[in-house]
Amino acid sequence: MADSSTGARRRAGKRHDDRVFDRELEDLPAALRWREWMMRVEAVIFASAEPVTRETLARVVGKDCAIDLLVDDLREELVGRPYELVSVAGGWQHRTRSVYADTIRASTVETRSLAATLSRQEAAVLMAIATLQPVTRGELSKTFGKEISRDTIASLRSAGLIASGPRSPTHGAPYTYVTTRHFLSAFGMETLQDLPDVEMLEDAGLMQGRENDVALPLDGVEEADVDGASSE
CATH class of the missing domain: 1.10.10.10 (Winged helix-like DNA-binding domain superfamily/Winged helix DNA-binding domain)
Structure with missing residues (x-):
C-alpha cells in the first residue's frame, strides 16, 4: 500500500511540474x-x-x-x-x-573532463572497431595478424569508448563490439562518417606523453547506442 501511495504522489508531482513550467x-x-x-x-x-x-x-x-x-x-x-x-x-x-x-x-x-590514457595499440584497436563494427575479438585479431587480448577490450570498455554489440552469426556466437555515443563525444564527432584515422589523431595533438600512449579527452563514462549499435 505504501509503495502504491508513493507512486501516486510521484505521478501527481510530475503532473504538477508539467503545469507549472511554462514552455x-x-x-x-x-x-x-x-x-x-x-x-x-x-x-x-x-x-x-x-x-x-x-x-x-x-x-x-x-x-x-x-x-x-x-x-x-x-x-x-x-x-x-x-x-x-x-x-x-x-x-x-x-x-x-x-x-x-x-x-x-x-x-x-x-x-571537468575525465582523462583516459590509451596505448597506441589500444588506439589502433579502437579505430578498427569503429571502422569494422560490429566486429568480434577474433576478427580484430585476424585484422592485426596477432591476438587482441581481452585486457585491451576491457580497457576500451572501462573508458566508455566501446560496448558489446549483437552476437555474431559465426560458430559459437561470440560477442561483437561497437563504439558508443561517448566515443563520438570524446573525439568531437557528429557521426561515424567523421571518423578519424590514427594519423589524424597525431595531427590533432591527441597523441601525447610517453611514446606509446595516446591521451584522449573524455567527458564521462557512458555506454550508449551509436547509429543503431546496441550496448550492454
Whole structure:
C-alpha cells in the first residue's frame, strides 16, 4: 500500500511540474520570448555533462521554437569567447576552443573532463572497431595478424569508448563490439562518417606523453547506442 501511495504522489508531482513550467511563454513579447528560450537552452547545455539532444531541448522551449535557429543565435553570441557551442554525438555541447588547450594545460587546473590514457595499440584497436563494427575479438585479431587480448577490450570498455554489440552469426556466437555515443563525444564527432584515422589523431595533438600512449579527452563514462549499435 505504501509503495502504491508513493507512486501516486510521484505521478501527481510530475503532473504538477508539467503545469507549472511554462514552455510557450505566450504572455511575453516575441523578442523577450526568444531571449528566454535562448537562456534556457544555454543553461541546459552548460549544465549537462554529455551532448544535449534536440529532444531534450524541446522540453524547455515552445512547440513552435526553431531550435536550429536558436542555437545559431547562441553561437553568434559566443564569437570572440574562449568557448563555443559545437554539434557532437547527435547533440550540442559547450567546449573550450582548441586554441586555448595549451593555456588550460599550463594552468594545471582540474577540468571537468575525465582523462583516459590509451596505448597506441589500444588506439589502433579502437579505430578498427569503429571502422569494422560490429566486429568480434577474433576478427580484430585476424585484422592485426596477432591476438587482441581481452585486457585491451576491457580497457576500451572501462573508458566508455566501446560496448558489446549483437552476437555474431559465426560458430559459437561470440560477442561483437561497437563504439558508443561517448566515443563520438570524446573525439568531437557528429557521426561515424567523421571518423578519424590514427594519423589524424597525431595531427590533432591527441597523441601525447610517453611514446606509446595516446591521451584522449573524455567527458564521462557512458555506454550508449551509436547509429543503431546496441550496448550492454
